[in-house]
Amino acid sequence: MDFELVLRNSDALFDGVKVTLAIALVGAIIGIVFGSAICALRIGRLRLLRGMARGYILFFRITPEVILIFWAYYCIPLIFDASVSGFWAGSVVLGLIAAAYLAEIFRAGIEAVPKGQREAAESLGLRAFPKWTLVILPQALRLVIAPLVNYFSEFLKNTTLLSAIGVMDLSLQAYLLGGKTYQYISFLSAIAIIYFALIFPVTLYARRLEHRLGDRNALPRVAKASFFSRLKLPRGAA
Amino acid sequence: MIDYAFLQSLDFSVAWTYLPVLLGGLLINVLLTAIGFLCGGIVVGTTLALANLSSHRIIRWPALAFVEFWRSTPLLVQAIWVHFAVPGLTGIATSPFQSASIALIFNVAAYCSEIIRGGILGVGKGQFEAARALGMRPYATWRKVILPQAIRLMLPPLVGTIISIFKATTILSILAIDDLLRTASRLSTFTFQPVEIYTTAAMLAFVVGAVISTAGYYAERALKRGTAHGL
Amino acid sequence: MKTLICRFGLAKLLLALVVALAAAPSFAADLLQEIKDRGVFRVGMAESPPWQSPNPTSGQYEGFNVDLAQQVAKVLGVRLEIVPASWATIIPGLQASQYDAVFANLFATPERAVVVDFTEPYFTYGFHIVANAKSGPTSLDALNSSKVTFVGESGTVEESYPKELYPQANVRGVVTNDIAAWIGEVASGQADAAFIDPGTLKLLQLRSPALAKRINVLNGEDALVKPVGLAYAIRPGDQHFLNFLNTFIRDVVRTGENVKLRDKWFEELAKRK
Numbered sequence: 001m002d003f004e005l006v007l008r009n010s011d012a013l014f015d016g017v018k019v020t021l022a023i024a025l026v027g028a029i030i031g032i033v034f035g036s037a038i039c040a041l042r043i044g045r046l047r048l049l050r051g052m053a054r055g056y057i058l059f060f061r062i063t064p065e066v067i068l069i070f071w072a073y074y075c076i077p078l079i080f081d082a083s084v085s086g087f088w089a090g091s092v093v094l095g096l097i098a099a100a101y102l103a104e105i106f107r108a109g110i111e112a113v114p115k116g117q118r119e120a121a122e123s124l125g126l127r128a129f130p131k132w133t134l135v136i137l138p139q140a141l142r143l144v145i146a147p148l149v150n151y152f153s154e155f156l157k158n159t160t161l162l163s164a165i166g167v168m169d170l171s172l173q174a175y176l177l178g179g180k181t182y183q184y185i186s187f188l189s190a191i192a193i194i195y196f197a198l199i200f201p202v203t204l205y206a207r208r209l210e211h212r213l214g215d216r217n218a219l220p221r222v223a224k225a226s227f228f229s230r231l232k233l234p235r236g237a238a
Numbered sequence: 239m240i241d242y243a244f245l246q247s248l249d250f251s252v253a254w255t256y257l258p259v260l261l262g263g264l265l266i267n268v269l270l271t272a273i274g275f276l277c278g279g280i281v282v283g284t285t286l287a288l289a290n291l292s293s294h295r296i297i298r299w300p301a302l303a304f305v306e307f308w309r310s311t312p313l314l315v316q317a318i319w320v321h322f323a324v325p326g327l328t329g330i331a332t333s334p335f336q337s338a339s340i341a342l343i344f345n346v347a348a349y350c351s352e353i354i355r356g357g358i359l360g361v362g363k364g365q366f367e368a369a370r371a372l373g374m375r376p377y378a379t380w381r382k383v384i385l386p387q388a389i390r391l392m393l394p395p396l397v398g399t400i401i402s403i404f405k406a407t408t409i410l411s412i413l414a415i416d417d418l419l420r421t422a423s424r425l426s427t428f429t430f431q432p433v434e435i436y437t438t439a440a441m442l443a444f445v446v447g448a449v450i451s452t453a454g455y456y457a458e459r460a461l462k463r464g465t466a467h468g469l
Numbered sequence: 470m471k472t473l474i475c476r477f478g479l480a481k482l483l484l485a486l487v488v489a490l491a492a493a494p495s496f497a498a499d500l501l502q503e504i505k506d507r508g509v510f511r512v513g514m515a516e517s518p519p520w521q522s523p524n525p526t527s528g529q530y531e532g533f534n535v536d537l538a539q540q541v542a543k544v545l546g547v548r549l550e551i552v553p554a555s556w557a558t559i560i561p562g563l564q565a566s567q568y569d570a571v572f573a574n575l576f577a578t579p580e581r582a583v584v585v586d587f588t589e590p591y592f593t594y595g596f597h598i599v600a601n602a603k604s605g606p607t608s609l610d611a612l613n614s615s616k617v618t619f620v621g622e623s624g625t626v627e628e629s630y631p632k633e634l635y636p637q638a639n640v641r642g643v644v645t646n647d648i649a650a651w652i653g654e655v656a657s658g659q660a661d662a663a664f665i666d667p668g669t670l671k672l673l674q675l676r677s678p679a680l681a682k683r684i685n686v687l688n689g690e691d692a693l694v695k696p697v698g699l700a701y702a703i704r705p706g707d708q709h710f711l712n713f714l715n716t717f718i719r720d721v722v723r724t725g726e727n728v729k730l731r732d733k734w735f736e737e738l739a740k741r742k
Contacts, residue, residue: 062401062447064408066419067440073659074650075433078680081241083604083658157312164412166620166643171315176642179557179624182564184322192311192319200310247679259525331567412644414555416528423647425525428518428741430676432649 002186009177009187016170017194023091023159023169028152030095035102042107053103060100066161069093073165090162094155101151109144110136149206156199170194252429253438260435263421264442266335270342270407270417271450275400278343283350290355301351308348313409317341321413338410346403350396357392358384394458401451408443418443500707501545504569510542510549513568515556516646519668519734520574523553533734534572537591541572541717555646557624560585563704570703570714576626577700585702588714591727595693596630597670599684600662601655609687609694612662613637620651620660627664630695638662649677656683667693668735675739 006013041053060068073089076082113136121131163172174191178184253260289301308316321337324330332340361384369379411419422439426432504510514530516522521532530551542549552568563571563585576594577587600606606617613635621627623642631640641660643651648669654660665673667690674681688694701714721727 058448059444062451063440063444064405064447066408066411067436067443070419071436071440074653075436077657077659078244078433078653079241080239081244081657082239085659153310160312160314161409163314164644166641166645171312171318172644174315175318175557175644176623178322179561182561184318184561185326188315188319188322192315195311195315196307200306203306203310244679256525325565331565414553421525423645423650424516424523426647426649427516427522428525428738430649430673430680432647432653 002183005181005183006186006190012173012177013170013187013190013194016168016173016191017198019087019167020156020159020169020198023087023094023162023167024152024156026088026091027094027098027155027159030092031098031102031155034096034099035106038099038103039106039110042103043110057100057103060097061104065094065097065158066164068097069161069165086162086165086167090165090167094158094161097158098151098155102148105144105147105151106140108147109140112143113139146206146209149202149209153199153202153206156202157195160195248434249431250434250438252425252431253434256425256429256435257438259421259425260418260439260442263416263418263439264446266415266417267404267407267443268446270338270410270415271400271404273339274342274346274403274407277339278346279350279396279399279403282343282347283354286347286351287354287358290351291358304344305348305351308344309352313341313345313406314412316345317410317413334413334415338413338415342403342406342410345406346399349399349402353395353399354388354392356395357388360391361387390461393461397454397457397461400454401447404447404450500569500703500710501713504547504710505545508547510538510545510547510570511552511568512538512549512570512572513552513554513559513562514571514573515554515559517574519738521572533730534574536730537717537721538572541714544717555624556622557644559624560702563702566704569710570701572701574699575702576697577702578626578629578697580629581702584705586705586707586711587698587700587702588711589718589722590698590700591718591722592699592731593696594666594699595696596627596664596666597690598662598687598694599652599655599665599670600687601658601660602683602685604658605655605661605685606687607685612687615639617661620654620663622646622648622651626697630664631662634695649673649680652684653680656680662687664694668731672735672739 038053038056041049042057044050044053069090072093073084073086076089077084117135117139118131121135126135159169160171162169163175166172170191174187175184178187181187286301286305289297290305292298292301317338320341321332321334324332324337324340365383365387366379369383374383407417408419411417414420418439422435426435429435514521514534519532521530521534523529524531530553535551538551539549552562554562554567559571559573559575560581562568571585575581577590581587598609598612606612606614611617612631615637617635617638619628619631619635619638619640620643621629621631621640623644628640628642631638643654645651651660652663652665652673655663670686701718703710703714
């Protein structure tokens with residue numbers, strides 16, 4: 001691997017990292033906002049809205065992401081006679097897809113809150129808004145954070161799909177630089193390491209949250225334990 | 239906002255004419271899904287899972303590193319890297335399909351190995367101890383006691399990964415294999431009608447995805463029946 | 470004892486012969502001879518209908534350059550093998566010896582000539598520049614500004630020429646081989662302008678009037694920009710093979726067969742539903 005070549009082009013690669021993170025940010029925001037909305041519809045009272053939410057979730061979870069992104073970028077501007085940049089088309093689509101997954105995650109979290117909580121709140125005379133914001137959602141949030149962070153690591157990986165429509169994210173930068181210099185291996189190896197450095201900590205954090213917040217049988221907290229001791233690293237069973 | 243003139247000019251008969259070609263491309267995606275699940279998920283995945291469970295650090299640590307690396311890097315990058323690195327490092331020129339298969343197999347294996355490992359670990363330690371107390375040899379223990387229970391635990395989530403694998407195969411289109419997306423691009427160049435072609439491709443992908451997803455859902459339910467998680 | 474020495478001596482003689490044969494042509498690698506010995510002429514192609522691309526229904530490669538490649542293979546008395554590649558990888562593939570030559574509508578630019586040897590051109594083409602009809606630049610002079618974004622497939626001259634001729638403008642490279650898709654970007658305003666060759670433009674206007682309506686052609690056929698030759702490429706240094714290919718191409722150009730074949734294939738594509 002040619003380190004010098006990679007370092008010489010590190011500006012371009014850094015721009016790519018910025019674009020990747022920007023895509024992740026925009027997508028995450030859209031995903032959380034729309035995901036909450038879809039989840040609200042999904043568990044709501046109106047059957048029609050529930051059905052529509054289910055349809056939305058089904059569609060965006062089943063259709064391959066690349067095809068949706070491709071279609072959104074190349075076909076929607078022609079149909080609607082509006083121009084939208086690759087970054088926005090791709091990020092919005094990723095956000096809409098994330099919304100489908102997050103809606104399900106939120107729903108699982110809310111349904112996992114024991115029914116007794118809801119009944120107790122109602123019997124105390126709380127109306128809908130305080131019941132939700134003071135009782136149900138805080139408890140649901142605890143259960144939701146781990147899968148959320150877990151999905152975020154998948155989401156970071158999905159940002160590479162935008163390279164298919166020409167958004168200059170990290171993977172496309174490396175591909176183009178590789179094509180220009182005919183040194184694909186150097187650049188691809190470099191970005192593999194960068195992506196790993198970005199995504200692996202997220203995965204580790206998700207695993208830590210899983211065992212701290214979700215696992216009833218979690219290891220008891222030791223006062224001065226390090227970050228790593230709280231991870232359940234694999235041990236032989238046989 | 240909506241360009242009605244453009245919408246009216248859309249001619250979907252071209253999609254009908256070239257439907258067999260698009261289906262041929264879709265077939266490649268399905269083939270890759272099968273390769274990914276069977277070779278990758280089951281064969282390589284089981285090997286990795288067993289390596290990860292090994293009591294020898296010298297086997298466990300490389301396996302752990304492999305799994306973590308292939309799970310925390312995007313498939314797109316993995317696929318392109320395999321396509322250029324394998325010929326570069328070993329001198330064997332792999333065809334795009336072969337590179338795509340290799341990258342997919344390792345990626346799927348990394349994910350499935352965690353599920354398989356979870357299945358094996360889910361069989362309580364008591365089972366191992368009971369088998370040993372009964373004097374069963376290790377091979378018999380695995381075959382007759384552990385594996386049947388582990389398989390019943392791991393099969394439902396494994397079946398659930400098939401739809402993800404299918405979606406992942408569409409990413410491999412960047413490697414110039416004749417899959418759905420690339421066939422659609424080619425047809426779009428031929429006919430200069432991108433909207434019709436890509437819409438049809440999206441619908442085909444959705445239909446196949448829906449079939450796989452529904453079949454997977456019912457298969458999962460059937461497999462979970464009779465276990466602690468089931469009905 | 471004597472027969473043993475005889476046999477040993479024979480082995481040494483054979484060994485010497487093998488070494489001599491192996492060493493003999495090493496000072497002048499003759500690709501042409503190698504191809505004839507091999508029996509297969511390997512040719513790298515990137516898809517670009519109607520020059521060369523797989524037929525959508527049959528999957529077999531066909532087109533202008535496929536016909537010519539088959540003629541070359543016939544002259545050499547060998548089988549033709551087409552190795553598919555993308556525009557981004559077609560020259561690296563040649564350098565990596567994945568094929569013997571590139572037979573594609575490859576433009577012979579000086580930058581490429583640094584790493585490959587080009588034959589004589591079999592066609593010379595200039596380019597139209599098309600722009601978005603509603604918001605794009607309206608004349609060639611307005612193109613050299615940082616507010617203009619060109620689009621072109623990465624690895625092709627449609628991407629490198631705007632960088633060369635209009636350095637102030639932005640150029641976006643796309644990875645998709647779908648011409649309709651990135652010309653569609655100009656039509657929808659996602660990009661402001663693009664280079665396009667006359668043949669492809671005519672096909673576009675014929676097959677998709679709706680798309681053609683949304684783009685302006687900034688220069689007519691009499692004022693094409695940056696004329697450059699289409700030629701075949703081989704690895705540098707094989708002079709004999711280069712001469713052979715040049716003789717073949719001169720023949721094709723002199724008899725007018727290049728024009729005949731081109732018209733035939735463009736009509737094929739225009740007619741196809």
